[in-house]
Amino acid sequence: xxxxxxxxxxxxxxxxxxxxxHLEAKIHQTHSLARLLTKYAEQLLQxxxxxxxxxxxxxxxxxxxxxxxxxxxxxxxxxxxxxxxxLRLDAAALAALPPLLDVVRRRQAELNPRAPRLLRxxxxxxxxxxxxxxxxxxxxxxxxAETRGPxxxxxxxxxxxxxxxxxFLAKVLGLRVCGLYRDWVSRTEADLGQLVPGCPA
Amino acid sequence: xxxxxPGPAAQSARRPxxxxxxxxxxxxxxPRAGSGADTAVISPQDPTLLIGSSLQATCSVHGDPPGATxxxxxxxxxxxxxxxxxxxxxxxxTLALALANLNGSRQQSGDNLVCHARDGSILAGxxxxxxxxxxxxxxxxxxxxxxxDLTCRWTPGAQGETxxxxxxxxxxxxxxxxxxxxxxxxxxxxxHSCHIPKDLALFTPYEIWVExxxxxxxxxxxxLTLDILDVVTTDPPPDVHVSRxxxxxxxxxxxxxxxxxxKDFLFQAKYQIRYRVEDSVDWxxxxxxxxxxxxxxxxxxxxxxxxxxxxCNPFGIYGSKKAGIWSExxxxxxxxxxxxxRPGPGGGACxxxxxxxxxxxxxxxxxxxxxxxxxxxxxxxxxxRLYDQWRAWMQKSHKTRNQHRTxxxxxxxxxxxxxxxxxxxxxxxxxxxxxxxxxxxxWGLHPDWGSPLYPHLRAPKHPQQQLGWVxxxxxxxxxxxxxxxxxxxxxxxxx
Numbered sequence: 267x268x269x270x271x272x273x274x275x276x277x278x279x280x281x282x283x284x285x286x287x288h289l290e291a292k293i294h295q296t297h298s299l300a301r302l303l304t305k306y307a308e309q310l311l312q313x314x315x316x317x318x319x320x321x322x323x324x325x326x327x328x329x330x331x332x333x334x335x336x337x338x339x340x341x342x343x344x345x346x347x348x349x350x351x352x353l354r355l356d357a358a359a360l361a362a363l364p365p366l367l368d369v370v371r372r373r374q375a376e377l378n379p380r381a382p383r384l385l386r387x388x389x390x391x392x393x394x395x396x397x398x399x400x401x402x403x404x405x406x407x408x409x410x411a412e413t414r415g416p417x418x419x420x421x422x423x424x425x426x427x428x429x430x431x432x433x434f435l436a437k438v439l440g441l442r443v444c445g446l447y448r449d450w451v452s453r454t455e456a457d458l459g460q461l462v463p464g465c466p467a
Numbered sequence: 468x469x470x471x472x473p474g475p476a477a478q479s480a481r482r483p484x485x486x487x488x489x490x491x492x493x494x495x496x497x498p499r500a501g502s503g504a505d506t507a508v509i510s511p512q513d514p515t516l517l518i519g520s521s522l523q524a525t526c527s528v529h530g531d532p533p534g535a536t537x538x539x540x541x542x543x544x545x546x547x548x549x550x551x552x553x554x555x556x557x558x559x560x561t562l563a564l565a566l567a568n569l570n571g572s573r574q575q576s577g578d579n580l581v582c583h584a585r586d587g588s589i590l591a592g593x594x595x596x597x598x599x600x601x602x603x604x605x606x607x608x609x610x611x612x613x614x615x616d617l618t619c620r621w622t623p624g625a626q627g628e629t630x631x632x633x634x635x636x637x638x639x640x641x642x643x644x645x646x647x648x649x650x651x652x653x654x655x656x657x658x659h660s661c662h663i664p665k666d667l668a669l670f671t672p673y674e675i676w677v678e679x680x681x682x683x684x685x686x687x688x689x690x691l692t693l694d695i696l697d698v699v700t701t702d703p704p705p706d707v708h709v710s711r712x713x714x715x716x717x718x719x720x721x722x723x724x725x726x727x728x729x730k731d732f733l734f735q736a737k738y739q740i741r742y743r744v745e746d747s748v749d750w751x752x753x754x755x756x757x758x759x760x761x762x763x764x765x766x767x768x769x770x771x772x773x774x775x776x777x778x779c780n781p782f783g784i785y786g787s788k789k790a791g792i793w794s795e796x797x798x799x800x801x802x803x804x805x806x807x808x809r810p811g812p813g814g815g816a817c818x819x820x821x822x823x824x825x826x827x828x829x830x831x832x833x834x835x836x837x838x839x840x841x842x843x844x845x846x847x848x849x850x851x852r853l854y855d856q857w858r859a860w861m862q863k864s865h866k867t868r869n870q871h872r873t874x875x876x877x878x879x880x881x882x883x884x885x886x887x888x889x890x891x892x893x894x895x896x897x898x899x900x901x902x903x904x905x906x907x908x909x910w911g912l913h914p915d916w917g918s919p920l921y922p923h924l925r926a927p928k929h930p931q932q933q934l935g936w937v938x939x940x941x942x943x944x945x946x947x948x949x950x951x952x953x954x955x956x957x958x959x960x961x962x
Binding site: 317321324328378437438 | 512513543545546547573574575576577578579580581587588589591592593594632634
């Protein structure tokens with residue numbers, strides 16, 4: 267039996283898989299959650315750029331796409347992967363995001379202490395990423411697919427490089443993290459949407 | 468490498484940027500493998516400057532492959548490209564910038580100074596903090612609600628605008644001993660306030676002050692010394708009732724209860740009452756109420772609705788000699804004085820002519836006339852000429868109760884109904900087919916007030932629309948007229 271894209275059938279499933287209706291309900295709920303969080307992630311991004319000042323938020327603003335340790339954007343070929351593999355990547359990214367969002371929140375608490383809504387959204391985003399990641403892992407477990415083992419912590423960098431990081435760099439990195447959060451939540455919504463019966467692929 | 472030169476009166480306070488956690492690190496200066504992109508660094512990084520000072524900055528490019536030069540680079544500040552004449556090429560890889568007379572920072576996270584490559588891509592950035600050091604906070608005032616806590620508020624110096632994030636910290640300590648404590652619950656009653664919820668001692672003075680700090684310096688207020696017992700306030704007096712004093716037309720009685728939270732403490736309370744006429748914004752204050760819980764307001768206008776509020780000042784708590792702090796005013800309570808039955812002042816001649824029968828209808832009509840007279844005439848010498856004028860006006864405007872009539876080319880009012888809504892109040896409403904320019908007008912004569920008050924108009928929205936039931940009166944229920952008033956509906960042309 268071939269592994270079909272978007273299908274719930276998995277040749278490796280055994281009798282321990284949850285019943286189909288239960289699985290469908292779980293996927294549907296997780297998809298709804300991802301859809302909601304995609305909207306919140308867009309709002310977070312807008313709130314973030316507003317408080318950093320121009321040129322952040324200006325049309326055409328194109329900061330350097332700095333790599334973030336331990337997390338990258340969804341790869342161009344992500345959509346072509348089998349469903350369980352896509353969900354595993356989604357879960358891994360969602361698990362990597364909360365500590366990054368916490369770092370951004372702490373930095374923004376220094377830079378924008380009078381922006382309580384921004385700080386609250388960053389705090390909420392970390393919790394939401396954890397919740398969505400756990401829900402995706404539950405879907406994977408229900409599918410009978412293995413989730414990845416404990417993920418290694420992002421690698422540390424030189425202390426000198428850390429000390430040299432300035433405020434502008436911190437603003438850019440925060441924007442990058444918020445953008446990655448939006449990208450992965452949106453990606454998760456799309457991946458789950460392909461599993462929801464009747465949902466357009 | 469040139470650094471920012473602040474104004475003569477200040478120094479540029481460069482706080483070292485807090486280190487980013489090591490788990491999140493990618494340095495803008497480190498070339499990305501295989502990217503081939505130029506990178507650069509701006510100096511100074513994140514300077515703090517006084518308003519009006521100057522800044523000299525540089526953007527130094529590290530090219531890979533070699534060939535990236537300072538030619539073609541340009542600067543932007545908060546997204547706006549800076550004029551070329553402010554820049555100059557120092558050497559092959561360094562572009563300098565000179566800014567003078569800096570304005571205060573546009574956002575508290577710092578102004579974004581960015582170095583761009585020829586194609587517009589961002590090479591490096593630095594955030595400028597331009598502002599003023601804080602001035603001394605002043606005007607600290609504190610109060611304790613029911614002796615359980617302490618809330619303080621203050622005024623920031625320099626009208627509060629430093630263009631930099633300024634942190635205000637309320638500090639307090641027992642005067643004769645103890646360590647400095649810092650208030651933790653801020654913004655409780657406004658942006659510059661703090662609330663200390665517990666662990667406060669009585670019968671001993673506290674010293675209270677405010678410290679203001681930002682990137683350019685700090686300032687401290689004068690110290691306020693107080694005993695909690697001297698700044699006690701309380702909730703407003705509850706259960707305020709306002710009522711008439713029998714038939715006295717110029718008086719109202721006000722009663723209230725003393726605040727229960729302080730009932731266990733020995734204190735005397737003094738009260739203040741304020742009142743105003745319904746349609747006025749001017750309050751009159753009664754000051755000398757001492758510690759009674761009732762008061763009679765006199766010299767009021769008859770037939771008038773008044774709003775009344777009461778507040779309390781607890782003083783003499785545990786023998787304190789100082790006045791406390793006035794509470795908030797209680798919620799407004801309304802009442803109306805009885806309408807006057809007597810003729811107006813100085814109008815001793817306002818008597819019906821001798822010989823007039825005192826039968827019912829005439830008496831009622833005269834009562835109405837006297838009411839109208841008080842409103843529209845000086846009651847000096849009554850004359851039948853004046854009375855005839857009134858009769859003529861009556862015939863011109865309104866007639867007997869529940870009468871439908873047309874006016875001009877407007878149709879008749881179709882029906883009228885009277886609805887008893889209370890022991891002494893009534894609503895009448897009318898229904899008709901109407902069309903523009905005709906409007907439904909409700910009218911009537913209150914037996915006490917005389918001339919019609921609060922007439923109500925309603926216009927149909929389109930021709931032949933049925934107007935529906937139009938209430939006679941839309942004022943407060945306690946002011947609705949009694950059912951024996953003469954009421955009616957008419958379709959009239961207006962304008």
